[in-house]
Amino acid sequence: MDLVNHLEGRLLFAVPKKGRLQQATLDLLAGSDVQFRRETRLDIALVKNLPIALIFLPAADIPTFVGEGRVDIGITGRDQVAEHDATLPAGEISGVEEILDLGFGGCKLQVQVPEKGDITDASQLVGRNVVTSFTALSDAFFSKLEGVAPGSKLQTKIKYVGGSVEAACALGVADGIVDLVESGETMKAAGLKAIDTVVESTAVLVKSRNSKSDLLNLIAARIRGVITAQRFVLCQYNIPRTELPVAAKITPGKRAPTITALEEPEWVAVSSMVEKKRIATVMDDLIKVGATDILVLNIANSRTD
Ligand SMILES: Nc1ncnc2c1ncn2[C@@H]1O[C@H](COP(=O)(O)OP(=O)(O)OP(=O)(O)O)[C@@H](O)[C@H]1O
Ligand SMILES: O=P(O)(O)OC[C@H]1O[C@H](OP(=O)(O)OP(=O)(O)O)[C@H](O)[C@@H]1O
DSSP states (O other): OOGGGGOTTSEEEEEESSSTTHHHHHHHHHHTTOOBOOOTTOSEEEBSSSSEEEEEEOTTTHHHHHHTTSSSEEEEEHHHHHHHHHTSOTTOOOSEEEEEEOSOSOEEEEEEEETTSSOOSGGGGTTSEEEESOHHHHHHHHHHHHTOOTTSOOSSEEEEOSSOGGGTTTTTSOSEEEEEESSSHHHHHTTEEEEEEEEEEOEEEEEETTOOOHHHHHHHHHHHHHHHHHHEEEEEEEEEGGGHHHHHHHOOOSSOOEEEEOSSTTEEEEEEEEEGGGHHHHHHHHHHTTOEEEEEEEOSOOOOO
């Protein structure tokens, strides 16, 4: 099938074709009931149950396609959006608009130097060789250090490489690098240490500034629902009515906790959304104020404000 001729009238949605963000993005699409089958080696997949076409692109290219309005919506790293925006001429408004922080793909773009060397501060790299895949952000970072306008000639020599950036110092190509760090394992294995942070990143849902449609809003709402469901759990417990004000402070919920009367008039049942990462502490605190029968339930999906 000639897929390109089937794109007319469809919302174009860019997703990472490989790499760190791909699996979590595919899980998010499945959770949003976006059904598709991607033919081997094809970078376009028509969604079966919605007028959407998925376009599989490198994460680094997604901001360009979205920014130019070629694609309506996409998932990529905030670092890639920042890199794209840093290439724009001064004063030009980016065509890429962030709609939602997706919470996964957390990492930092950091200035790194050999652990055993004498460089301890990014300013010591001024006038030296820096290797990176993020040349525009590195340019902006060193422009600030050198006190010159972005785009002016820098003393620091910034060179592009497409991957394995961490090898550049050992190979004598760079005095320092600007590369992504998550666990720090790659940096450590390459004998490097971080001395500064250029940008902190997570995966984001972005849209083209001029794209507007009910379908775009619908798909964004579905993705928001899945993300919220992943972030929160539902906490239910019983509490003496007299302790309700203090318990409600521990579990205020997204808007307010749901209170249900029990057969025993001095007791109430409370149900409230709690952030997963806080749930253990919240349960400890609830026990201290007299809560009983505390249950924590996973949320399969959600639609909240
Ligand atoms: N170690 C990491 N941990 C978490 N997120 C990361 C990590 N490395 C990269 N990312 C995020 O994933 C995005 C894509 O990076 P990734 O290295 O997977 O790209 P890729 O498309 O496979 O390109 P490349 O071929 O350059 O590796 C990054 O821009 C960043 O937002
Ligand atoms: O701090 P860590 O958890 O070790 O992760 C950092 C590494 O992950 C990314 O590379 P990736 O493995 O995606 O491959 P790449 O070097 O080809 O881009 C990034 O460029 C670092 O090299």
